[in-house]
Amino acid sequence: MSMNDAYQPINCDDYDNLELACQQNLLLTLELKSGEVLKAKASDLVSRKNVEYLIIDDAGSTLEVRLDKIASFSNPQIGTVVVSEE
Template identity: 35%
Template sequence: MDNYQPLACDLYDYLEIACMHRYQLDIELVDGSTLLGQALTTETTASKEEFLLVRTADGELRLRMDRLLAITPQDAGASFGRVLLSGNRC
């Protein structure tokens, strides 16, 4: 796996908010694929890689944050709209 590129701190905050509210997210990945999942939590490994954990129809997934292109909450009244994550690295 290639070297992890951390997310900019202000963008990481959107993921934390999504997890706190358990938003249903439309998630766009840098490889062009998309998925729908409920934001559960974030985690950081000992090697400093950061992941977003989501619940999908197929179960829980662990998505490395530098593989995320954008997130869009699907919940009515969400506190933010589509957030572009790719290209916004520390």
């Protein structure tokens, strides 16, 4: 996965759900478009050079995931959200 491919902003409602997950430090199951599945705590959302990232805490390691690389995320509190682009 190249970091140079053009960033596609995600739907505002999906972004809002991620923001809520970060505020509550929810444990999310993230399914990436590559097929990889991560279980990690949502920590923060950041934007760098017009690309948005979800900061997650995975067993003490901090990872950044491009929002447009997330296929879906879920947590019992918010259900499953299938990410769509704007």
